[in-house]
Amino acid sequence: MPTLIVCEHCDTVYQRAPLQPGQRARCLRCAAPLYRADLAPPALLALTLAAAVVFLIANVFPIVSLDLQGSSSQSTLWGAIHAAWDSEVGPVAVLVALTAFFFPLLQILLLGAVLLALRRGGLRRSLLVDALHSLRFLRPWSMVEVFLLGALVAVVKMGALAAVQPRPGLYGFAALTLLLTALNSFDLHRLWECLDE
Amino acid sequence: MSSAAGLPRAADLGLLSCLACGLVCRALPATAAPHCPRCHAPLHRRKPASLSRSWALLIAAAVLYIPANLLPIMQTSTLLYSENDTILSGVLTLWRSGAWDLALIVFVASIVVPLLKIAALATLLLSAGAHSRWRRRERARLYRLIEFIGQWSMLDIFVVALLVALVNFNSVAQVRAGPGAIAFASVVVLTMLASMSFDPRLIWDEPQTGSRA
Structure with a gap:
C-alpha cells in the first residue's frame, strides 16, 4: 500500500x-x-561525487602537523588509526577505522552505485536491495562529523605543548562533514520507491 | 494529546510497516514469519524482544561506565614528567589551560551525554515496560534526542587516537592510549546498540496491544 x-x-x-x-x-x-x-536523485548524485573527491583529499593530506623543539610530526586519519593500533588498544583502532574511514567510504561508494544504477539501470535488483539495506545500517555508525570535532579538540590540546598547524586534510574533513550531513539527511525510503518505479 | 487520540495505528488496522524500506503491508494471519515484499526484510509488529535486548545492552554499558571513568584513557610522558589522564582529568587539564569552551564540549560529550543516555534509556525502558501513559510525547522526544546525540560521545576516542599519532617524539614527549579508552568506546557502542534495540512504538502501546508484541 x-x-x-x-x-x-x-x-x-x-x-x-x-x-x-x-x-x-x-x-x-x-x-x-x-x-x-527531498533533493532529486540527480542532485544527490552530484553531492555524492563531490563527497568522493573530498574524501580522497581529506585522507591523502595530513590533518595537523606538530613542531616540538626542532622535530616535527604530522598525521593523517590513517596514521592515527595505525598509532592507536600500536598503542595496544586494538579495539579502539578498529572502531576508529570503521566509524571514521570505512563506513563513510562505503556510504559514498554504495550511494553513488545505487544512484547511478537507478539512473541507467544495469545493476541487478537483488544487489540494489542489499546496497540499500547496507546504507540504512551504515548511517548511525558513520561519524565523520564527530571525528572533525575530535581533530579540533586535539589541535587545541596540543597547542599547549607545541606549535600546531592545521593542514589541508583538516579542511577536507570539514567539507566532507558538510557533504555527508546533507547526504545523511536524505530519506532512504525515497530510493526504495525509485526502485519500484 | 486529545487531538491525536483518534488517529489510527497500524497494529489496530492489521497493517505492518517495514522498518527497512517504509512499505506498508497488510498483516496476513496465515504467515508465521512475514517478509517485506519490496525489500525482503523480516516484518515485525514491534522489534522482537525489544525491552530485554535493550536492558541487557544498557546494563552492560552501565557496568563498563565505571572502568571507563576510573582507568586512564591516555598516558602522557615527557622528559620532565609522566601523567595518566582519565576522562575527567583531561577535561580539568583543558579547563586549567584556559580552553574553557573546549573543556565544556568534551565534558558534555564524554561525561554528561553517556550518563544522561543511560539514565534516559532506563527511564524509557521502565515506563514502556509498565505501559505508562505518563508524558508520552515528551518520552518520544527524549528517545529521538538519545538517537541523535549517541555518536557524539565518540569524541574523546578520536582525540586520543590523534594525540597518540602526533605526539610521538620518542623520549622527548610521547602519548599512549590507556585501557580506559577500550572501556569508554565499549560504553558508546553499547548505548548506541541499546537505543537501536528499543522500539519507540512501545511508548504508545496500551497494555492489551502491547502484550502481543
Whole structure:
C-alpha cells in the first residue's frame, strides 16, 4: 500500500500528501518527522561525487602537523588509526577505522552505485536491495562529523605543548562533514520507491 | 494529546510497516514469519524482544561506565614528567589551560551525554515496560534526542587516537592510549546498540496491544 505511510516512532497511519519544496510532514501523535520534500536523485548524485573527491583529499593530506623543539610530526586519519593500533588498544583502532574511514567510504561508494544504477539501470535488483539495506545500517555508525570535532579538540590540546598547524586534510574533513550531513539527511525510503518505479 | 487520540495505528488496522524500506503491508494471519515484499526484510509488529535486548545492552554499558571513568584513557610522558589522564582529568587539564569552551564540549560529550543516555534509556525502558501513559510525547522526544546525540560521545576516542599519532617524539614527549579508552568506546557502542534495540512504538502501546508484541 504505497499511498500509506506509518510513523516509525509511534505506529500512526497516514495518507501520503504531496509536499512543496522545503516542507516536511510531522507525526501528529509523537511529532517525529514523517517525510519531506527531498533533493532529486540527480542532485544527490552530484553531492555524492563531490563527497568522493573530498574524501580522497581529506585522507591523502595530513590533518595537523606538530613542531616540538626542532622535530616535527604530522598525521593523517590513517596514521592515527595505525598509532592507536600500536598503542595496544586494538579495539579502539578498529572502531576508529570503521566509524571514521570505512563506513563513510562505503556510504559514498554504495550511494553513488545505487544512484547511478537507478539512473541507467544495469545493476541487478537483488544487489540494489542489499546496497540499500547496507546504507540504512551504515548511517548511525558513520561519524565523520564527530571525528572533525575530535581533530579540533586535539589541535587545541596540543597547542599547549607545541606549535600546531592545521593542514589541508583538516579542511577536507570539514567539507566532507558538510557533504555527508546533507547526504545523511536524505530519506532512504525515497530510493526504495525509485526502485519500484 | 486529545487531538491525536483518534488517529489510527497500524497494529489496530492489521497493517505492518517495514522498518527497512517504509512499505506498508497488510498483516496476513496465515504467515508465521512475514517478509517485506519490496525489500525482503523480516516484518515485525514491534522489534522482537525489544525491552530485554535493550536492558541487557544498557546494563552492560552501565557496568563498563565505571572502568571507563576510573582507568586512564591516555598516558602522557615527557622528559620532565609522566601523567595518566582519565576522562575527567583531561577535561580539568583543558579547563586549567584556559580552553574553557573546549573543556565544556568534551565534558558534555564524554561525561554528561553517556550518563544522561543511560539514565534516559532506563527511564524509557521502565515506563514502556509498565505501559505508562505518563508524558508520552515528551518520552518520544527524549528517545529521538538519545538517537541523535549517541555518536557524539565518540569524541574523546578520536582525540586520543590523534594525540597518540602526533605526539610521538620518542623520549622527548610521547602519548599512549590507556585501557580506559577500550572501556569508554565499549560504553558508546553499547548505548548506541541499546537505543537501536528499543522500539519507540512501545511508548504508545496500551497494555492489551502491547502484550502481543
